[in-house]
Amino acid sequence: xxxxxxxxxxxxxxxxxxxxxxxxxxxxxxxxxxxxxxxxxxxxxxxxxxxxxxxxxxxxxxxxxxxxxxxxxxxxxxxxxxxxxxxxxxxxxxxxxxxxxxxxxxxxxxxxxxxxxxxxxxxxxxxxxxxxxxxxxxxxxxxxxxxxxxxxxxxxxxxxxxxxxxxxxxxxxxxxxxxxxxxxxxxxxxxxxxxxxxxxxxxxxxxxxxxxxxxxxxxxxxxxxxxxxxxxxxxxxxxxxxxxxxxxxxxx
Amino acid sequence: xxxxxxxxxxxxxxxxxxxxxxxxxxxxxxxxxxxxxxxxxxxxxxxxxxxxxxx
Numbered sequence: 196x197x198x199x200x201x202x203x204x205x206x207x208x209x210x211x212x213x214x215x216x217x218x219x220x221x222x223x224x225x226x227x228x229x230x231x232x233x234x235x236x237x238x239x240x241x242x243x244x245x246x247x248x249x250x251x252x253x254x255x256x257x258x259x260x261x262x263x264x265x266x267x268x269x270x271x272x273x274x275x276x277x278x279x280x281x282x283x284x285x286x287x288x289x290x291x292x293x294x295x296x297x298x299x300x301x302x303x304x305x306x307x308x309x310x311x312x313x314x315x316x317x318x319x320x321x322x323x324x325x326x327x328x329x330x331x332x333x334x335x336x337x338x339x340x341x342x343x344x345x346x347x348x349x350x351x352x353x354x355x356x357x358x359x360x361x362x363x364x365x366x367x368x369x370x371x372x373x374x375x376x377x378x379x380x381x382x383x384x385x386x387x388x389x390x391x392x393x394x395x396x397x398x399x400x401x402x403x404x405x406x407x408x409x410x411x412x413x414x415x416x417x418x419x420x421x422x423x424x425x426x427x428x429x430x431x432x433x434x435x436x437x438x439x440x441x442x443x444x445x446x447x
Numbered sequence: 448x449x450x451x452x453x454x455x456x457x458x459x460x461x462x463x464x465x466x467x468x469x470x471x472x473x474x475x476x477x478x479x480x481x482x483x484x485x486x487x488x489x490x491x492x493x494x495x496x497x498x499x500x501x502x
Contacts, residue, residue: 226473233469237462241450252452256461263465302468310461317454415469422476429483439491442484 209288211428212437218421225418229411236407244404256314258404261389263306266412267335268370270300274342275367278360288424290356291431293363294346295423299416301339308332319383327376328384331369338366352431 207213240258247254277293280286311329312322323329342359349355372379377386388397389405397405432438452458 241462246453251454252458253454255452255458259461259465299472302472306465306468309464313457313461313464317457415472419472419476422473422480426476426479426483429480433483433487438487442487 209286211288211432211435212441214288215425215428215437215441218425222418222421222425225414225421229414229418232407232411232414236404236411239404239407244401250318253314253317254401256310257401258408260307260310260314261405262408262412263303263310264332265409266416267300267303267307267332268373269413270296270303270416271335271339271363271367271370274300274363275370278363282357282360282364287353287431288428290353290360291424291427292420293360294342294356295420295427297339297342297346297359298423299419301336301343303412303416304332304336304339308336324383326382326384327380328373328382331373331376334369335373338362338369342366352427 208217236258240255244255244258246252274293274296277289277296281290281293308329311332315324316322342362345362346352346355346359349358376382377384389395389402395402429438429442
């Protein structure tokens, strides 16, 4: 019974008016969740966790840097799955969602690169080093920007989305390169300190703010994605009746 | 209230960059939606005016 209801609800979500209504209701709650979890995570990161015995307080940058890096890669994976669905089944909503992922992923990749650089200056003595992890992350930013540019280059949004989806799938090869770069090459960037399988080398006292910030970036992604997808839907369907009903009537 | 940190300028700049980018991701869709709705309302008003003129 629940499964059937869920299935019907999921299919309904594929229609533009249903998705628009869903996004309008859910997005503020995701922003609220983000604000609460980020506030608590930042409080732990700045006030509760002691400074690192070697790095001092500069280690606090990792509570921004690491969640941003993980989320930037996670967004790319989500975007790749959506692009595959969009190319195979030609579902317009998945095209819109995939294209809406790119600016959010680019923003978090930029956060990761800038905060990494700000940590690198006092710790490594340099703002930038052309090592495999840093370079592959920079390539990720360029891929995100390329996807946004390619999508925007077409007047026909659906055609633009399909061509950009091909670039998304081709660019997915960079994700394992980023992940394994610290193992495959000799890098200045440290290896993985937090492992899902096996023992983490990070002190347990540093984990709570990191976990809260990871949760907050997930909520941030959900909220920003719904907002952007909603706008894109509005723009594409501006001449349709449901837009006139839902948008023009509510705003007048 | 504000914690005294070593490497404070690097830490606060990092947190500020995060704050600015998150704020932009929140504000930018709001601005775009307002522009979209305004342009749609404008087009609708023009359509209604044209209809009235025809009558």
